[in-house]
Amino acid sequence: MSRALNFNAGPASLPFAALQRAHEELLDFEGSGMSVMEHSHRGKVYEKVHHEALALVAKHLGLSKDWDVLFVQGGASQAFAQIPLNLLEQGKVADYVVTGAWGEKAVSEARACKTMGAGEVHVAASTEKDKSYVRVPQQSELKLTSAAAYLHCTSNETIHGVQYGLDASTPFPRSGSGDVPVVVDMSSDILSRRVDASQFGLIYAGAQKNIGPSGVTIVAIKKDLVARGRKDLPAIFQYRTHADNQSLYNTPPTFGIYLVRNVLAWVESQGGIASIEARNDKKAAVLYDAIEGSGGFYRCPVDEACRSKMNVVWRLPSPELEDAFVKEAEAQRMIGLKGHRSVGGIRASLYNAVEPAWVDTLASFMKDFAKKRG
């Protein structure tokens, strides 16, 4: 078997070591005569895995004791609603910074929570320009609400390829006051780089890009925010419930969490997040160099300071050339390079598990393709 060069945007490539471990253990987990997914979530065998996974998330995010880590379900899509349900009380306003399609969705779902007893949503800034997003806003552009419930932002926009916090010129947004937590959707760049978690109050992410299969959602939330959350919701929607029960209130997606454990054990074996970051930096540099070195044949629409290291997006001179590019790449086993249907173009997702060698292959394919068709 030879591995495909998987540039999918998510679900995405997983570290082969994590998959191999799952393969070895699938039918008989630790000599128990059962698959890990056949174990009770209330039994010692699974609980060990569960707590190891929770601890690895906390460790690699660099969380203090003031935080809870939760494994919940529904993806970031459900978190778009669950966060305002918990934290946006009636009479309050939540500020949203929109830097792409996922920020738009977060706003839309938060607004729909009003009929469920939530407060108002205010767009503090949007960098939309003709349905395209090519940058993050500066702090001075934000129109913040005083005493907001929270300030929401998207760390990395998977579709538009725009990322926050790449250097000192694009810092994450700050709220108006220490009482107003910053809530960040890190679905597509969680644990891909070192980030100072202390600037946030809540970090959430679907697992299916950097840390596991789809079906597990990570919510890291400061304990004071858990306590502040609405108490008149069904128990299942309250973050309090999952914090109080160490994410074992109801049956969690046990096999998904087991795989998160495997993936984060691999992160550990690679030397932790600093090493992962260095590896990701190099991969992104190879690809952006290939774009910039193409004499204009490839063109990345995103402002240089905000170009995502996770999702590199670019255009070719015509949609026909883009189709040919995707097709020829696929013939060479490079998978997942078609841009999102809403924006077109090309996209290569370079999540943690994407091998540097795959990116090298892609870059040299790009060079050949440009020479042939440019």
Added chain:
Amino acid sequence: MSRALNFNAGPASLPFAALQRAHEELLDFEGSGMSVMEHSHRGKVYEKVHHEALALVAKHLGLSKDWDVLFVQGGASQAFAQIPLNLLEQGKVADYVVTGAWGEKAVSEARACKTMGAGEVHVAASTEKDKSYVRVPQQSELKLTSAAAYLHCTSNETIHGVQYGLDASTPFPRSGSGDVPVVVDMSSDILSRRVDASQFGLIYAGAQKNIGPSGVTIVAIKKDLVARGRKDLPAIFQYRTHADNQSLYNTPPTFGIYLVRNVLAWVESQGGIASIEARNDKKAAVLYDAIEGSGGFYRCPVDEACRSKMNVVWRLPSPELEDAFVKEAEAQRMIGLKGHRSVGGIRASLYNAVEPAWVDTLASFMKDFAKKRG
């Protein structure tokens, strides 16, 4: 490797053939050079699995074209809230029949939806007696609301071992009118037996007992109910959203759904639900015979007509003997026999994947244990 005799209540034993297939395909799905969980949910390779799984659920539930099958997340625990959010409009009342702990939870979560714009909850019947449930009610005992939003019941109570519809004397409850749909939580007995789906409007179940790993929730819902659902909810909570998008609105738990496919393909290979039912009937008979034939050493508290074929619960003369029973059984690799912590005693879950030979072994262990300690 020898398989443990897994009597877990859920997550539970899976058909070994379904696990073996997953094992064979885990690292390289259909020659793609990727695991199925690394495939995009928008790609042809995964979509084929997805639609096959949806079709198998519909086929084995015997659903007409009037139904939609959805794969969602959050387990039955989330459905307890999501159903009233969708179907219990303000000013309306939903009737609940409570026959155990899960029915209680469903009521409690539905009541909490009031602050989210839902209507009122009415307990039409409860067979609770001193915190214990030993039967289902007769239709004549139900105090139905006229023009209710729906009537909710629990097909099988996993903790109390009480099941509906085992014979003509314990039929599923009927609502007062054809306009009032019956909503049934089938988490612990879905696809374990033939059931006439046409008596229901909505059937839901967490997958982790009879049809897959945890993390996948099946909702089968009549199309007219989908259309009737509230439109002012966040999109993610509307069943409409998932029906309109064939459960691909957001990233579904792809690997879990793949395993559901494997499990239902196994059901198919066994001759379908009729064969599965016959196998389950025999397993339950072996165990209840062991209880009844023990001269009173083992005692099942549930009324004979309602004794669950999925979760067989029984007591021994003392808690000390129960502890010893669980311990000695475990030493012989019989796993998961401790009753739920809220009720104590012994429980053996006999879901579809539990092998008849395991039940025979348990029954003969019971005989030996009774002889030694009785």
